[in-house]
Amino acid sequence: MTRKRALTGYRPTGKLHLGHWFGNLQNMLTMQNEYDAFYFIADWHALTSDWADTTRVREFTEEMVLDWCAAGLDPARCTIYRQSDVPEVAELALYFSMVTPMSWLERVPSYKEQREQVTDKDLGNLGFFMYPLLQAADITIVLADVVPVGEDQLPHLELTREIVRRFNNAYGEYLVEPAALIAKQGARVPGTDGRKMSKSYGNSIFISDSPDEITAKVRGMITDPARKLKTDPGDPDICPLHQIHKLVSPDPADIAEWDRCCRSAECGCVAHKQKMATDLVEYLAEFRARREELAARPGFAWEVLEAGAAKARPVTSEVVETCRRLVRIDNNG
Ligand code: SF4
Known part of the structure; x- marks a missing residue:
């Protein structure tokens, strides 16, 4: 039986801490055994909020691959790739931007919340406004069946499903409406100051x-x-x-x-x-030893990402070509 495809992504905006370790990372380790798991590093998403300072995106991308692989993600059992290495995502997001009413994006709860709460960054850019649309493309471009989400992210996934339905209604039933895989709640990890561990609070213990x-x-x-x-x-x-x-x-x-x-x-x-x-x-001793060993291999992280993109691209190319045909902007009459 073919496995269902699951997808999850991380923004390379900082190092992984114990909150990540006991949260998503443990789920990702389980998922690579149960699903056709696609894990991507969302470097374009990092730009949506951090566009004014991109100096560390590459460094954080590399560190994330090292953290993931040292923690036990196995590139032979899952597909690890970088979002920008699969530019078909951008083309699909463009098609989605045609069918998505702006009001749908305006009502995304986290959009309003972050515009109000984040004061040290300029989030008035179009890229940040439409990041849920880019997310919809990330999920759909690999025809993911399921996406692990916490309860608070359900509205995002519902938006993806609405966008997919709207696209399918306009051009033909093709894209997969992803289902939510309610992720097993990881342990709540407090930071060094007692609040939830979070990079933005400066209270993290990095793995x-x-x-x-x-x-x-x-x-x-x-x-x-x-x-x-x-x-x-x-x-x-x-x-x-x-x-x-x-x-x-x-x-x-x-x-x-x-x-x-x-x-x-x-x-x-x-x-x-x-x-x-x-x-x-x-x-963390075993993880640390493994991480040191991987970090000592020149170009290891970039090789993993290159191989992962090569695995993802046959899927993403086919999806985008089919979408072009459905939208009738291909060259095949
Ligand atoms: S309050 Fe002090 S002694 Fe008690 S559990 Fe915390 S660290 Fe340990």
């Missing part, structure tokens, strides 16, 4: 951080804010450090002991931070 960087970040982490003195009992349930420790510790009995001794004020946060840093460094 490619060195042991020294990890240790320094863990040392500076917020713990139970109400626990001022070692003699005050603490509450591990609201302690961000403990939440991460639970995810990375190899020993449940040790976690139970830190929980107990925190509540009874028998242990201090400094000692717990030391233990958690040691466990986190160890947890």
Whole structure:
């Protein structure tokens, strides 16, 4: 039986952190075994918001391939490619822009939200306005059957489905309406300041951080804010450090002991931070070794992307050629 095709993409606007590791990345590892998985690095999407400073897009693209492959994504079992290496996406987005009413894009919830909340970037550009349309093309250009999404991204996928229906109604039933694959909710990973781990909050522990960087970040982490003195009992349930420790510790009995001794004020946060840093460094040791090995191979990431684009292109070329024919702007009479 042929596998269903699944697609997911990441914008190369920064390094991957523990929130990504316990969120999408674990899903991607599972998906490469169950689906015909297409994973792309959305470098054109990075431009929609970061068009004024593109200096690090290439660097982040390369780092993302290294992170993905060191984490266990296998280019032989999935297709890893860069969006801009498949320019057919842009042509399909152009056709979509003809059939999509502007009001559909105006009502995308995250568009309004980000225009209001993001103040350090100019998001008044056309590219940002139409990024959901480019997303629709990303999904459709490989005829993806399913797209893993969190609940909050369902409106985006619904928009893709509406655009596909509108295209199919106008030109003939051809493009696939993708279904949502409600992604298994990854663990919520707090950042070093207790808020959700996010690059924009500056509270991230990156999976490619060195042991020294990890240790320094863990040392500076917020713990139970109400626990001022070692003699005050603490509450591990609201302690961000403990939440991460639970995810990375190899020993449940040790976690139970830190929980107990925190509540009874028998242990201090400094000692717990030391233990958690040691466990986190160890947890990422295999990944780090593999990443170093891949980074030492000259051109590794670019070779992966080139091979992935070569695998994706037969599909994307066929889709765009068929769309041209359906729109009647081909050369075949
Ligand atoms: S002892 Fe551990 S669990 Fe308790 S507040 Fe300190 S760091 Fe958090």
